[in-house]
Amino acid sequence: MKKNSIVIAGGGSTFTPGIVLMLVENQERFPIRQIKFYDNDAARQEIVAKACQIALSEKAPEIAFSYTTDPQTAFTDVDFCMAHIRVGKYAMREQDEKIPLKYGVLGQETCGPGGIAYGMRSIGGILEILDAMEKYSPNAWMLNYSNPAAIVAEATRRLRPNSKILNICDMPIDLMEKMAAMAGIASRKDLTVRYYGLNHFGWWSDIYDKEGNDLMPVIKAHMAKYGFAQAKSESDQHIEKSWNDTFAKAKDVYPLDPETIPNTYLKYYLFPDYVVEHSNPNHTRANEVMENREKHVFSACHEIIEKGTAVGGKLEADVHASYIVDLAAAIAENTQERLLLIVPNGGAIENFDREAMVEIPCIVGKNGYEKINIGRIPRFQKGLMEQQVAVEKLTVEGWIEGSYQKLWQAITLSKTVPSARVAKLILDDLIQANKDYWPKLS
Ligand code: NAD
Ligand code: G6P
Numbered sequence: 462m463k464k465n466s467i468v469i470a471g472g473g474s475t476f477t478p479g480i481v482l483m484l485v486e487n488q489e490r491f492p493i494r495q496i497k498f499y500d501n502d503a504a505r506q507e508i509v510a511k512a513c514q515i516a517l518s519e520k521a522p523e524i525a526f527s528y529t530t531d532p533q534t535a536f537t538d539v540d541f542c543m544a545h546i547r548v549g550k551y552a553m554r555e556q557d558e559k560i561p562l563k564y565g566v567l568g569q570e571t572c573g574p575g576g577i578a579y580g581m582r583s584i585g586g587i588l589e590i591l592d593a594m595e596k597y598s599p600n601a602w603m604l605n606y607s608n609p610a611a612i613v614a615e616a617t618r619r620l621r622p623n624s625k626i627l628n629i630c631d632m633p634i635d636l637m638e639k640m641a642a643m644a645g646i647a648s649r650k651d652l653t654v655r656y657y658g659l660n661h662f663g664w665w666s667d668i669y670d671k672e673g674n675d676l677m678p679v680i681k682a683h684m685a686k687y688g689f690a691q692a693k694s695e696s697d698q699h700i701e702k703s704w705n706d707t708f709a710k711a712k713d714v715y716p717l718d719p720e721t722i723p724n725t726y727l728k729y730y731l732f733p734d735y736v737v738e739h740s741n742p743n744h745t746r747a748n749e750v751m752e753n754r755e756k757h758v759f760s761a762c763h764e765i766i767e768k769g770t771a772v773g774g775k776l777e778a779d780v781h782a783s784y785i786v787d788l789a790a791a792i793a794e795n796t797q798e799r800l801l802l803i804v805p806n807g808g809a810i811e812n813f814d815r816e817a818m819v820e821i822p823c824i825v826g827k828n829g830y831e832k833i834n835i836g837r838i839p840r841f842q843k844g845l846m847e848q849q850v851a852v853e854k855l856t857v858e859g860w861i862e863g864s865y866q867k868l869w870q871a872i873t874l875s876k877t878v879p880s881a882r883v884a885k886l887i888l889d890d891l892i893q894a895n896k897d898y899w900p901k902l903s
């Protein structure tokens with residue numbers, strides 16, 4: 462087996478230590494010779510890097526480790542770039558969430574006006590990383606978690622159509638862990654699913670066990686009673702109160718189409734009024750994450766650095782990390798594993814825009830992916846998806862053209878926004894808040 466060289470872009474991310482530990486634990490299926498971190502915030506990255514360096518020197522001293530803010534150093538001699546950058550960091554996520562709430566519109570990292578604002582920041586950052594990777598390691602693959610993945614994926618489809626970038630999401634993975642538990646099955650990997658939609662906007666229509674037995678009846682019964690609550694997952698990522706509410710709220714999303722199982726993110730589009738009523742405009746998810754995950758990861762890193770050892774430390778590998786390692790291993794070792802990816806539709810969903818980026822199962826190997834044919838989807842899902850995909854495309858066109866008009870249209874078209882008037886008020890505030898990040902609009 463070939464030994465791989467990985468660069469993690471967004472080295473200072475709260476998810477970096479989990480991925481490093483997962484890489485170390487999975488060397489049997491995905492051998493590693495080198496791990497590098499790249500970030501544009503040297504101070505933030507250094508804390509995560511120093512802790513990971515200690516963990517690596519104890520667990521896998523044979524792996525070369527380094528960290529840098531220099532693109533050439535970072536992207537030279539790599540096989541994979543695992544990307545999870547957050548342009549503007551939590552300070553800007555907080556703005557994305559709080560500005561729409563000022564106008565009675567929900568504030569969310571990837572949905573509605575907040576997601577559009579984040580997309581307008583992410584596109585440039587992702588293109589920079591992708592270009593650096595292609596310049597210094599032309600054969601490398603970029604596996605991208607950076608959000609909003611739907612908008613990032615559409616931007617790279619438009620602007621870098623031949624690049625080796627695969628965009629992914631961990632939400633279906635955690636939900637599949639839960640659905641496996643509902644069906645009394647040990648591992649999500651023993652489920653074969655048919656899933657379709659956009660990123661953070663999809664549905665399961667079929668779920669089978671390894672022998673091909675239909676698991677939908679037992680999962681549907683659970684959904685009708687509890688949503689995704691009361692189903693244990695190995696994930697320790699989606700654990701705070703707001704996530705528990707989201708899992709429980711799926712009980713109300715599910716009856717809209719009892720033939721399919723909805724992604725949790727559909728609550729933002731189907732119950733936006735409920736979400737706003739249950740939001741605190743002065744304390745949003747960004748605050749919750751800063752008080753929990755960010756604090757936890759950085760204090761765990763500080764502790765490791767102070768003690769000089771990661772033995773007994775508080776960093777852990779998680780489900781989120783396992784999925785990106787699955788994908789890397791599928792490519793490196795040509796496993797032909799079936800994985801959900803965000804890819805150009807091109808007819809896989811027969812009655813939907815061929816040029817949309819959709820999230821569907823694909824067979825993954827050394828030469829990339831082959832899409833599983835989905836066929837025709839129901840009118841309800843198709844109608845919702847057409848509206849949302851137009852939002853995503855208008856955002857990307859707005860970024861490319863520097864068009865105020867297109868951004869106004871994008872926000873107006875979002876199902877989370879009540880009128881063009883409100884859309885304009887939110888847009889004008891977002892422009893102010895994002896002046897260091899967005900292209901100039903006219
Ligand atoms: P974080 O703020 O802790 O980490 C992001 C890092 O990116 C920071 O260290 C920051 O300095 C760095 N960064 C910002 N702009 C950069 C640039 N232009 N070049 C290089 N580095 C840059 O964020 P987090 O909460 O750990 O999340 C990281 C990303 O992963 C976010 O985009 C988040 O939405 C995404 N994410 C996606 C999924 C998914 O399902 N696709 C799941 C979890 C997290
Ligand atoms: C899920 C989604 C990610 C998103 C994350 C937000 O995992 O799939 O795309 O980034 O939730 O979680 P957070 O804990 O940062 O609110």
Ligand code: MN
Nearest residue numbers: 629630631632
């Ligand atoms: Mn996601």
